[in-house]
Amino acid sequence: xxxxxxxxxxxxxxxxxxxxxxxxxxxxxxxxxxxxxxxxxxxxxxxxxxxxxxxxxxxxxxxxxxxxxxxxxxxxxxxxxxxxxxxxxxxxxxxxxxxxxxxxxxxxxxxxxxxxxxxxxxx
Numbered sequence: 868x869x870x871x872x873x874x875x876x877x878x879x880x881x882x883x884x885x886x887x888x889x890x891x892x893x894x895x896x897x898x899x900x901x902x903x904x905x906x907x908x909x910x911x912x913x914x915x916x917x918x919x920x921x922x923x924x925x926x927x928x929x930x931x932x933x934x935x936x937x938x939x940x941x942x943x944x945x946x947x948x949x950x951x952x953x954x955x956x957x958x959x960x961x962x963x964x965x966x967x968x969x970x971x972x973x974x975x976x977x978x979x980x981x982x983x984x985x986x987x988x989x990x
Contacts, residue, residue, distance in 0.1 A: 912959050919955030922948050 926948035933940045954961075 912962070915955045915958040919952045919958075922955065923952035926952055 926945055929945035933942050933945055
């Protein structure tokens with residue numbers, strides 16, 4: 868058990884020694900992490916658009932099923948799917964507005980600044 872701890876701590880010290888010899892600071896490591904995670908916001912927003920469109924189509928089909936046979940299909944399911952699709956489609960605008968509300972006029976999360984699909988003027 869003690870030998871394992873010695874090996875773990877020696878590996879951790881080697882990792883810090885390598886970063887120190889390269890001249891990297893904690894800020895440089897954080898910037899590297901931010902540059903790696905930068906495309907993540909775009910992927911999430913694209914997935915939200917796609918999921919919103921698919922859920923909207925399924926909501927339309929649920930409305931049609933309710934129209935054809937209202938005793939078996941509850942109307943609440945169709946409205947819930949419709950509300951979820953609207954929320955997912957407008958996620959980029961909500962992301963920008965929430966970021967401006969919480970963090971000021973220039974929200975910046977992992978380098979992704981949001982999108983302005985509603986055409987609001989930038990301050």
